[in-house]
Amino acid sequence: MTAPKQHMMVYLKTTETCNLNCDHCFTNGKFGRKIYFDVDRTIDWFKRFSEAMPNKPDLHVEFHGGEPFLAPLENMQRAYDEISKYWPEASWGITTNLVHKLTPEKLEFIDTVLGKRIGTSWDPKIRFDNINQRILFEENVKLLLSRGVTIKLFVSLTRDVVKMKPIELLMYVKSLGVQEMDIERVTKNGHATRNLHIFPSNKEMDQWFLQMHKDMVEYNAREWFDNGFMENIYTKFESGFTKAGTWCRDCEQKLFTINADGTIAGCPNSAPEDHYGTIDMPIYDLLFSPKRIEIIACETAGNSLCLECPVYKYCGGDCHQLEWEGTQCASPRSLMMHLDNQKEILNGDFIGSSKKTEYSR
Numbered sequence: 001m002t003a004p005k006q007h008m009m010v011y012l013k014t015t016e017t018c019n020l021n022c023d024h025c026f027t028n029g030k031f032g033r034k035i036y037f038d039v040d041r042t043i044d045w046f047k048r049f050s051e052a053m054p055n056k057p058d059l060h061v062e063f064h065g066g067e068p069f070l071a072p073l074e075n076m077q078r079a080y081d082e083i084s085k086y087w088p089e090a091s092w093g094i095t096t097n098l099v100h101k102l103t104p105e106k107l108e109f110i111d112t113v114l115g116k117r118i119g120t121s122w123d124p125k126i127r128f129d130n131i132n133q134r135i136l137f138e139e140n141v142k143l144l145l146s147r148g149v150t151i152k153l154f155v156s157l158t159r160d161v162v163k164m165k166p167i168e169l170l171m172y173v174k175s176l177g178v179q180e181m182d183i184e185r186v187t188k189n190g191h192a193t194r195n196l197h198i199f200p201s202n203k204e205m206d207q208w209f210l211q212m213h214k215d216m217v218e219y220n221a222r223e224w225f226d227n228g229f230m231e232n233i234y235t236k237f238e239s240g241f242t243k244a245g246t247w248c249r250d251c252e253q254k255l256f257t258i259n260a261d262g263t264i265a266g267c268p269n270s271a272p273e274d275h276y277g278t279i280d281m282p283i284y285d286l287l288f289s290p291k292r293i294e295i296i297a298c299e300t301a302g303n304s305l306c307l308e309c310p311v312y313k314y315c316g317g318d319c320h321q322l323e324w325e326g327t328q329c330a331s332p333r334s335l336m337m338h339l340d341n342q343k344e345i346l347n348g349d350f351i352g353s354s355k356k357t358e359y360s361r
Contacts, residue, residue, distance in 0.1 A: 007254055012061055014069075015036050023191060024186045032066055059087050060091045062092075091115070092114055096119070096120055102143060110149060117149065127156075150179050154182050165211070178225060189272070210332065236339075237339050249300060
């Protein structure tokens with residue numbers, strides 16, 4: 001009998017530094033170590049990882065950083081070429097800030113290696129030091145879209161974002177023309193630990209997500225683009241699948257982050273400080289590292305207060321990296337309670353009518 005196929009993700013950090021210095025970032029921004037990943041050791045790790053997996057999982061490799069495009073492009077190309085020999089079915093991606101010149105070589109890499117698909121990060125104020133950086137970002141988005149590239153916009157949920165009306169954010173993303181958006185709640189890692197003022201409270205996030213849902217209903221915004229964060233919530237009530245996105249509670253079991261210095265961790269947010277092995281370790285020693293097992297156990301255990309929550313059956317505890325504030329978790333609890341109360345009408349197109357407004361024209 002064949003075991004079910006597993007899914008695995010590897011964040012491959014090409015460098016620890018960046019051309020930007022965002023206050024909310026879980027890396028150390030431009031103060032991160034100016035080093036590049038070791039291509040040969042990385043290839044060898046993927047080879048040994050493949051050999052250690054008799055039932056080879058579906059694999060996604062994400063070039064990450066820092067800003068991954070700061071590394072020599074020929075090194076990234078060679079890593080892809082050689083790793084693909086051992087993982088021919090793997091998918092590949094990149095998360096880049098797009099505040100850099102998209103050279104013909106980068107565009108070719110996006111078209112071929114990345115299959116015309118990228119992720120990019122955004123927030124309204126912190127990311128851009130000046131208007132020229134914002135213009136460069138938006139021009140790069142337009143260029144990529146004109147070339148048929150699918151763009152997923154990762155919105156960093158800082159206090160500045162929460163101060164925006166959700167409909168304002170939705171309208172901006174629509175105006176950019178990107179096909180997908182996701183919302184990333186900020187964790188207290190890296191540069192963010194020195195900038196606690198940028199964090200919204202859990203209560204503020206909770207109310208903001210509820211308002212986003214109401215705005216999406218009123219303006220029929222679910223049809224504008226794929227809103228990954230909200231779709232992961234809606235699917236809990238539409239199909240009963242509760243483990244999508246950050247609600248899986250098994251991230252640490254199915255992902256690795258290879259830091260540019262060759263240390264290995266799980267979640268990329270805490271990878272610089274919470275690494276539990278190195279790229280040179282035997283694979284089984286890495287998999288059964290005591291620290292890795294401890295991190296997995298902590299993620300699985302969750303907070304006992306979750307058991308008292310009326311929507312725990314949908315939420316499952318949410319991301320273990322997000323801190324509680326007293327009895328207030330970082331999950332969109334009010335939204336899930338609202339949807340739970342309304343679930344008798346959640347059939348198909350429950351998100352609302354195609355009401356025409358000044359926003360939806």
